[in-house]
Amino acid sequence: MALDDTHDAARQSFVASANGHADFPIQNLPFGVFSPPGGAPRAGVAIGDMILDLEAAAEAHLFCGDADVAARTAKGGALNAMLALGTGPRRALRTQLATLLEAGSRFEAQVTPLLHEATACTMHLPARIGDYTDFFAGIQHAMNAGAMFRPDNPLLPNYKYVPIGYHGRASSIVPSGHPVRRPNGQRKPANETVPSVGPSRNLDYELELGIWIGPGNKLGEAIPIREAADHIAGFCLLNDWSARDIQGWEYQPLGPFLAKSFCSTISPWIITPEAMAPFRVAQAKRPEGDPAPLPYLWDQADQAEGAMALELEVLLMTPGLAAKGLPPHRLGLSDARALYWTPAQLVAHHASGGCNLNPGDLCGTGTISTTEVSGYGSLLEITRGGREPLTLASGETRRFLEDGDEVTLLARARRDGFVSIGFGACTGTIHPAP
Amino acid sequence: MALDDTHDAARQSFVASANGHADFPIQNLPFGVFSPPGGAPRAGVAIGDMILDLEAAAEAHLFCGDADVAARTAKGGALNAMLALGTGPRRALRTQLATLLEAGSRFEAQVTPLLHEATACTMHLPARIGDYTDFFAGIQHAMNAGAMFRPDNPLLPNYKYVPIGYHGRASSIVPSGHPVRRPNGQRKPANETVPSVGPSRNLDYELELGIWIGPGNKLGEAIPIREAADHIAGFCLLNDWSARDIQGWEYQPLGPFLAKSFCSTISPWIITPEAMAPFRVAQAKRPEGDPAPLPYLWDQADQAEGAMALELEVLLMTPGLAAKGLPPHRLGLSDARALYWTPAQLVAHHASGGCNLNPGDLCGTGTISTTEVSGYGSLLEITRGGREPLTLASGETRRFLEDGDEVTLLARARRDGFVSIGFGACTGTIHPAP
Numbered sequence: 001m002a003l004d005d006t007h008d009a010a011r012q013s014f015v016a017s018a019n020g021h022a023d024f025p026i027q028n029l030p031f032g033v034f035s036p037p038g039g040a041p042r043a044g045v046a047i048g049d050m051i052l053d054l055e056a057a058a059e060a061h062l063f064c065g066d067a068d069v070a071a072r073t074a075k076g077g078a079l080n081a082m083l084a085l086g087t088g089p090r091r092a093l094r095t096q097l098a099t100l101l102e103a104g105s106r107f108e109a110q111v112t113p114l115l116h117e118a119t120a121c122t123m124h125l126p127a128r129i130g131d132y133t134d135f136f137a138g139i140q141h142a143m144n145a146g147a148m149f150r151p152d153n154p155l156l157p158n159y160k161y162v163p164i165g166y167h168g169r170a171s172s173i174v175p176s177g178h179p180v181r182r183p184n185g186q187r188k189p190a191n192e193t194v195p196s197v198g199p200s201r202n203l204d205y206e207l208e209l210g211i212w213i214g215p216g217n218k219l220g221e222a223i224p225i226r227e228a229a230d231h232i233a234g235f236c237l238l239n240d241w242s243a244r245d246i247q248g249w250e251y252q253p254l255g256p257f258l259a260k261s262f263c264s265t266i267s268p269w270i271i272t273p274e275a276m277a278p279f280r281v282a283q284a285k286r287p288e289g290d291p292a293p294l295p296y297l298w299d300q301a302d303q304a305e306g307a308m309a310l311e312l313e314v315l316l317m318t319p320g321l322a323a324k325g326l327p328p329h330r331l332g333l334s335d336a337r338a339l340y341w342t343p344a345q346l347v348a349h350h351a352s353g354g355c356n357l358n359p360g361d362l363c364g365t366g367t368i369s370t371t372e373v374s375g376y377g378s379l380l381e382i383t384r385g386g387r388e389p390l391t392l393a394s395g396e397t398r399r400f401l402e403d404g405d406e407v408t409l410l411a412r413a414r415r416d417g418f419v420s421i422g423f424g425a426c427t428g429t430i431h432p433a434p
Numbered sequence: 435m436a437l438d439d440t441h442d443a444a445r446q447s448f449v450a451s452a453n454g455h456a457d458f459p460i461q462n463l464p465f466g467v468f469s470p471p472g473g474a475p476r477a478g479v480a481i482g483d484m485i486l487d488l489e490a491a492a493e494a495h496l497f498c499g500d501a502d503v504a505a506r507t508a509k510g511g512a513l514n515a516m517l518a519l520g521t522g523p524r525r526a527l528r529t530q531l532a533t534l535l536e537a538g539s540r541f542e543a544q545v546t547p548l549l550h551e552a553t554a555c556t557m558h559l560p561a562r563i564g565d566y567t568d569f570f571a572g573i574q575h576a577m578n579a580g581a582m583f584r585p586d587n588p589l590l591p592n593y594k595y596v597p598i599g600y601h602g603r604a605s606s607i608v609p610s611g612h613p614v615r616r617p618n619g620q621r622k623p624a625n626e627t628v629p630s631v632g633p634s635r636n637l638d639y640e641l642e643l644g645i646w647i648g649p650g651n652k653l654g655e656a657i658p659i660r661e662a663a664d665h666i667a668g669f670c671l672l673n674d675w676s677a678r679d680i681q682g683w684e685y686q687p688l689g690p691f692l693a694k695s696f697c698s699t700i701s702p703w704i705i706t707p708e709a710m711a712p713f714r715v716a717q718a719k720r721p722e723g724d725p726a727p728l729p730y731l732w733d734q735a736d737q738a739e740g741a742m743a744l745e746l747e748v749l750l751m752t753p754g755l756a757a758k759g760l761p762p763h764r765l766g767l768s769d770a771r772a773l774y775w776t777p778a779q780l781v782a783h784h785a786s787g788g789c790n791l792n793p794g795d796l797c798g799t800g801t802i803s804t805t806e807v808s809g810y811g812s813l814l815e816i817t818r819g820g821r822e823p824l825t826l827a828s829g830e831t832r833r834f835l836e837d838g839d840e841v842t843l844l845a846r847a848r849r850d851g852f853v854s855i856g857f858g859a860c861t862g863t864i865h866p867a868p
Contacts, residue, residue, distance in 0.1 A: 130564075131605050136688060146687070156686050161629050162620055166688040167601035167695065171565050171790045172653055181654040183787035186596055186728065195595050197728055197786075219606055219697065220615040220868065246787065252590050253580070254570060254600040255689025261601065261789040263653065294620065294631055352631075353617035353680065354868070355695040356605045434654065434788070 006094055007278050009419050012103040015115065018048030019103075022412070023422030029097050030234070030269035030424075033077055033124040036116045041124050043074030043082070046269055046424065047101055050115040057114050062100060062107060066092035079127045079270065083233040084359035086215045087273070090233070094274050123175050123268035126236075127212070127360035132173060132264070133350060134208075134240060134364040135165035139340040141367040144381040160290050163297070163341045163349040168240075168364065169261035175268040180241055180428040182403060183262035187245035199433035200243035200259075202386060203401045206367040207314050207334055207377035207409055210238035210266050211343050216357040223351040225299040228344035229306065231357065234270035235343075237312075237409040237426035238364045241265065244380055244400065266362070267409070267426035275421055279413035280305040283342050296352055297345045306342035311335055311412045312368060314377070319404040320394035328408070329392050331382065334368050334375040336411075403432045440528055441712050443853050446537040449549065452482030456846070457856030463531050464668070464703035464858075467511055467558040470550045475558050477508030477516070480703050480858065481535055484549040491548050496534060496541060500526035513561045513704065517667040518793035520649045521707070524667070528708050557609050557702035561646065561794035566607060566698070567784060568642075568674060568798040569599040573774040575801035578815040594724050597731070597775045597783040599797075602674075603695035607796065609702040614675055614862040616837060617696035621679035633867035634677035634693075636820060637835045640801040641748050641768055641811035641843055644672035644700050645777050650791035657785040659733040662778035663740065665791065668704035669777075671746075671843040671860035672798045675699065678814055678834065700796070701843070701860035709855055713847035714739040717776050730786055731779045740776030745769055745846045746802060748811065753838040754828035762842070763826050765816065768802050768809040770845075837866045 005011070006027065012019045013026040024030065024046040034044045034051050043054040057063065058071035070089035073081035082090070100107045136142055139159070146154035158164065174180075182203055188195035214233035217223045223231055240260060247259030283303050292298065299306075312335060315328040341349075346365070351357055367377040376382045379400050383389055386399035401407065407430075411423035439445070440461065446453045447460040458464065458480040468478045468485050477488040491497065492505035504523035507515035516524070534541045570576055573593070580588030592598065608614075616637055622629035648667035651657050657665055674694060681693030717737050726732065733740075746769060749762040775783075780799070785791055801811040810816045813834050817823055820833035835841065841864075845857035 131603055133691075158620075158622075158629075158683055158686065161622075162684050164684070164688055165691050167603050167691065169565055169601050169789060170604075171792055171795070172788075174653070179654075181788055184656070185787045186592075188592075188595075194725065195592075195728070197730055219608070220613075222618070222868065243787070249592055250596050250598070251687075251689075252592065253685075253689070254598055255685075255687070257567075257599050257601065258784070258787040258789060262787045291628065294629070296631055350692070353619045353677070353692040353696045354606075354615055355603060355692060358605055361605070434656065 003277055006098045006274065007418060009417060011098065013047060013101045014103050014105055014108045015048045015050050015101060017050065021048045023424045024048055025419050025421060026098060026101055027419040028271065028275045028421040029094055030271045030275065031079055032126045032269045033079065034121040035124065037120050041077030043079060045097055046118065049118050051118050051121055052111065053114045053116065060110060062110065063093065063096050067096040077124065080360040083127060083212060083214050087230055090272060091274055094272065125173065125175050126268060126270050129170040129173055129362050130358045130360055132168040132170040132362045133165050134168040134366065135163055135346050136366040137163060137339045137341040137346060138366045138368040138377065140338055140369040140371055141377055141381065144369060144376065148385050161294065163346050166255045172261055173264045173266060173362065176265060176426045178265065178428065179431045180263050180265065181431045182433040183243050183246065183258065184433050185243060185246035185258055186249055188249045195249060200246055202244035203430060204242045204244050204379045205401065205407045206240035206242055207312055207332060208238040208240050208367055209336060209365045210236040211346065211363040211365065212236065212270050213357045213361040213363065214359060216359055216361065217351050219356040220354040222354060223348055225297055225302060225344060225348040228348040229273065229302065231347055232273055232343055234272045235276065236270060237267040237411055237423050239265040239407060239409055239426055239428060240364055265426055265428040267424050269424045271423050276308060276413065278415050278418040279309045281307050281309045281337065283307045284337055293345065297348060302342050302344045306344050307339065308336045309413060309415065311414065313410040315408040317406040318392060318394060318396055320396040321392060324394050326393050332374065332376050334370050334377050336368060338368050338370045339365055401430050403430050405430050437711055440532045440708065441852060443851060445532065447481060447535045448537050448539055448542045449482045449484050449535060451484065455482045457858045458482055459853050459855060460532060460535055461853040462705065462709045462855040463528055464705045464709065465513055466560045466703045467513060468555040469558065471554050475511030477513060479531055480552065483552050485552050485555055486545065487548045487550065494544060496544065497527065497530050501530040511558065514794040517561060517646060517648050521664055524706060525708050528706060559607065559609050560702060560704050563604040563607055563796050564792045564794055566602040566604040566796045567599050568602040568800065569597055569780050570800040571597060571773045571775040571780060572800045572802040572811065574772055574805055575803040575811055575815065578803060578810065582819050595728065597780050599784065600689045606695055607698045607700060610699055610860045612699065612862065613865045614697045614699065615865045616867040617677050617680065617692065618867050619677060619680035619692055620683055622683045629683060634680055636678035637864060638676045638678050638813045639835065639841045640674040640676055641746055641766060642672040642674050642801055643770060643799045644670040645780065645797040646670065646704050647791045647795040647797065648793060650793055650795065651785050653790040654788040656788060657782055659731055659736060659778060659782040662781040663707065663736065665781055666707055666777055668706045669710065670704060671701040671845055671857050673699040673841060673843055673860055673862060674798055699860055699862040701858045703858045705857050710742060710847060712849050712852040713743045715741050715743045715771065717741045718771055727779065731782060736776050736778045740778050741773065742770045743847060743849065745848065747844040749842045751840040752826060752828060752830055754830040755826060758828050760827050766808065766810050768804050768811050770802060772802050772804045773799055835864050837864050839864045
């Protein structure tokens with residue numbers, strides 16, 4: 001992917017908090033939807049601790065050409081129309097935003113009144129999510145989870161050929177910070193003869209990346225792998241909260257359903273492919289003996305730079321840790337390079353039979369676990385299905401999540417010679433079942 | 435459910451084709467979205483061979499009170515806002531429509547110019563489908579399909595406790611008449627060692643009912659079973675086209691994905707609960723030894739009248755039959771009474787963990803097969819996985835569907851003393867893979 005001067009490490013912003021910001025330096029410039037205090041939802045751009053009102057900037061004629069086209073679609077509290085435009089206008093808008101916001105910008109006086117303190121604003125979902133699909137591309141997670149059910153044969157025969165995925169529930173996706181209510185449901189532990197109904201006893205998180213769909217395809221038409229990256233409008237963090245006891249009882253033969261659909265949390269900023277360009281890396285070489293991807297999933301450029309060097313962290317804050325003034329417990333430090341399929345492969349597979357993807361659709365990668373226990377992306381894996389509880393610095397133990405627990409996902413992209421960027425937090429706190 | 439004079443068998447319409455119409459007598463009055471020749475999509479009501487322009491009728495002040503409220507929401511080419519209103523306004527609108535359209539109506543002169551010939555119009559999806567869920571409530575189908583994989587244990591232990599379902603793809607749902615393109619995909623027959631990619635060789639239909647969601651629930655709140663029927667806005671036919679070879683290779687462990695998401699066809703009219711009221715029947719008594727529904731799925735009124743007496747027919751027209759002037763082959767004559775769960779049970783279960791259902795969401799029942807081969811709802815069952823091909827009157831044989839085949843689903847509700855109603859056709863023709 002082409003790098004340009006928006007990636008220049010020397011560029012600073014006149015928004016002082018952006019310079020050295022963990023997530024949103026001027027090299028990031030993600031898009032989202034926010035409400036300023038007392039205001040209606042509108043499109044914005046994160047810059048340091050501030051949010052630029054993109055709609056107001058467009059109305060102030062701060063953009064021109066393709067960038068203006070892109071900025072003017074960002075209306076009505078959802079970015080679907082902007083996502084539909086694809087790479088060109090989005091890149092143009094990024095370039096002009098970098099110029100507007102850079103240190104010494106001749107637009108500083110015009111732009112400054114359009115900036116809002118992020119902590120005073122409310123973030124919303126950045127787009128209306130038409131359909132949500134969750135993949136299973138974290139091979140270590142697939143093996144860890146599979147080993148609990150099939151110790152001798154953790155990976156099913158299709159795994160290395162098919163980017164396994166399933167349809168998820170779009171309506172219950174919420175932005176970071178939204179409460180997560182523990183679901184009630186049917187569960188039947190192995191030592192009981194009939195199921196009972198009640199609050200999930202095995203509530204878990206899953207560390208995933210989300211992939212926002214851009215232009216998409218028409219029903220009946222595939223997306224060739226070499227074009228698939230052009231249909232990705234950006235990335236976010238995704239916590240695919242999972243009720244393991246409900247899942248274990250309900251999931252055969254048609255897959256997870258209510259164990260997942262009670263809530264999924266995403267980080268609210270769309271991190272663009274342009275912002276991620278410096279951090280794209282070659283897809284990890286498949287282990288000896290693994291089949292090559294089938295031709296519809298194989299593209300030289302995608303193999304060369306379709307993966308992402310992206311560190312992923314999971315933090316747990318509990319009532320006990322908070323009461324003692326202790327920092328959050330790091331549950332995992334994982335890496336997006338552990339994915340067996342690239343985002344472009346997931347998109348190409350999804351459309352390969354003619355299923356139409358629309359702007360604002362969301363795909364999850366599946367839980368991303370590395371080969372180390374310290375890189376596991378769920379409590380199911382860390383505590384081996386709850387059999388080996390964690391002990392925290394507060395003295396509390398955890399098999400699964402308790403009411404009051406707060407889980408935060410973070411992402412950090414790094415590369416020598418470039419300013420590192422983050423995704424912003426993806427946080428949810430467990431509230432008791434109704 | 436209360437019956438009123440809209441169900442009066444003696445009532446006739448001044449629209450002559452409605453009287454004795456197989457689907458749309460004045461006792462039905464379903465809602466849909468149509469385009470008249472050269473016009474934009476708008477809300478309509480089927481009456482015989484005609485469609486009443488509901489938006490124009492509202493603009494002509496033909497309704498009052500709650501009915502007017504309901505009619506005025508039916509704008510913008512989608513009925514979501516009308517579905518959100520729930521039972522009261524919908525029932526009021528039905529009552530006034532019956533008066534407007536009855537024989538001897540004093541509104542005949544005003545209404546007549548608002549009627550369009552249905553054959554000249556194009557039908558659309560009646561609502562924007564936010565989320566689509568497919569259940570598996572046809573127990574005979576579950577046993578027939580399960581027996582192919584697990585001859586000794588066709589039903590899994592959860593089946594009689596959990597209304598099994600999974601999330602489906604909303605974007606690829608199309609109205610009756612839309613072409614159905616055979617999907618390409620990965621498939622690996624048992625006698626091959628590695629998968630290949632190409633057009634599905636085992637393309638099938640599935641006979642299902644669709645359930646339209648009305649008001650729905652907020653995230654985190656359940657819908658009690660005694661209120662669940664109030665969240666059902668109507669019914670349609672649903673053909674859940676299925677590529678069995680793709681499904682067999684991809685579906686473990688997370689369920690069907692691309693084998694289903696290439697296309698699903700629905701009949702375009704929303705048949706209201708009011709129209710179906712005379713045809714509601716008691717849920718079939720569970721066989722001796724089956725567990726009672728868990729309390730959150732059990733309601734006396736639902737058990738007494740939550741099921742539907744609805745005959746379901748599947749017709750196959752092939753190029754060979756058409757060339758010889760032969761009638762379509764009846765693939766099956768099934769009955770909605772074969773469902774193990776009522777529509778209200780499916781809705782209550784879906785929301786039981788707090789998953790939010792929204793107006794215009796769609797739920798499929800799952801394939802509805804009776805205990806007789808003549809009542810099976812898919813070719814998978816009829817031809818025993820393709821091993822026992824059908825021979826048609828044209829001399830053609832069918833394991834699964836061939837390009838050019840047209841499958842039509844029909845529904846007919848009957849009860850002595852009442853005018854029978856139908857759902858309109860749910861038709862799709864198989865086009866070659868790209």
